Amino acid sequence: MDTNSTTQHTPSQPTNLINCQTCRMSNLCLPLAIDAQELYKLDELIRHSNPLQPRETIFSSGTPFTSIYAVRSGSVKSFFIDPDNHEQITGFYLPGEIFGWDGIAEDQYQTTAIALETSSVCEIPYDKLEQLSDTLPEIKRHVMKLISREINSDQQFIALLAGFSAQQKLASLILSFSDRMARQKRSPTRLWLPMSRIEISNYLGLTIETVSRVFGRLHKNNILKVNKREVEILDKKRLENLTTTSGN
Amino acid sequence: MDTNSTTQHTPSQPTNLINCQTCRMSNLCLPLAIDAQELYKLDELIRHSNPLQPRETIFSSGTPFTSIYAVRSGSVKSFFIDPDNHEQITGFYLPGEIFGWDGIAEDQYQTTAIALETSSVCEIPYDKLEQLSDTLPEIKRHVMKLISREINSDQQFIALLAGFSAQQKLASLILSFSDRMARQKRSPTRLWLPMSRIEISNYLGLTIETVSRVFGRLHKNNILKVNKREVEILDKKRLENLTTTSGN
DNA sequence: AAATCGAACTGATCTAAATCAACTCGGGGT
């Protein structure tokens, strides 16, 4: 609810009033070095869509790859559906973060992406981006860094899943959200989680009961204040200690 | 041992005799469409190193990013060392596969990569690759697909770690190796695993005992013939069934 | 050929997290 109130746009607002120049998140998804002239060019190719409803699909697994997307407000999850119809969430994306890279390899998206709440996203047609990057080396280098960053965060997450306990996983997730809130210049201590317990447990490879119990324990120990999806970090130091092997 | 015997080069052989034109793996790491002229240009920038000894380091976490690498023969593992000095393997790379993309984002490698056995790798200086891709759009598009493929396989692996049992994980790993052997035109049923049980268990988020027991069970059920690092797939159908949720 | 050492296997026991089962809480809808 309160996560997107400050960047909310009404459907009736003309889309051309929404642009990168005025976007609060552009410092995250765009190269800092880019000059005004170049920003204008980039802005021309980006489609700023109307707000998405909660659960609305941005792209589906198996459909042709056309664009990558940046979250402008709200939040997005991406996931596989494996053959036996089991959903596996592979990422949550917050304002300023970019998703959809998985479509490039096979010319079709390998995951499905949906809005977790009322959200708006910027669609960046990939062919246009390729053209633009031919003339603007800054853009090209930034794109490479963004993709590499996705690889890094996926691999960090692999390390988390393979080696960490339920408590370490959940503490890491909360701290990750906290950091990403800070980058958005929003409170890093008072968080509102846009996803359900089912989605958290799926993402972390746990059950809802375990997630609920770990939240309960962290609450009891005065590390977090947890009330449904509202989480307040009371003791960041101790929370960080919990993410290390020694810290428990 | 036998995994790299056919592509072994002696240290005394001049490196300029090793090139992409004659590489058995070039159809995997290079675009199929590339013409002879272009291949020649690409070949000029690639450094074909002398064979690496088992355990020899290719690059280390934290050192400046200069190049990406393709496995020519042998095999490579990449891994993090987290603050509490615990190693977490993030990938195994076989001939024709490319690694090192994680260095782009921060201009330094985030992982360490070492040879698992006597191996040779092709070093591709990233700045040269960028220059070349400016003039050869085919190369540029291929590079993007390769990176995207790394994202896809990382995300597939996330799904494996988060949702699968020990048996499903191990069955998936064996089948992955089998597929990758087939791509190399090598036997997809008689495998020699280049990594130890410790490395397998670390990668899959299990213990060595569990890996050993699951191998034992698959052996007893006549699905695999397992003897240390030699694995023969006896019943591929049943092995595939084990990777689905329904299949057990 | 005996001694050493590391990798892998196997058995016994333990435990973190899964599973099964209520129960609470807070909206909507009628």
Place this chain on the structure above:
DNA sequence: ACCCCGAGTTGATTTAGATCAGTTCGATTT
């Protein structure tokens, strides 16, 4: 105001996999 219904919590029990404790095997050294 009442009934639902889905989300989340909490408790009891079970279990897959971890941990602890040897044992086996083969390669290397002496």
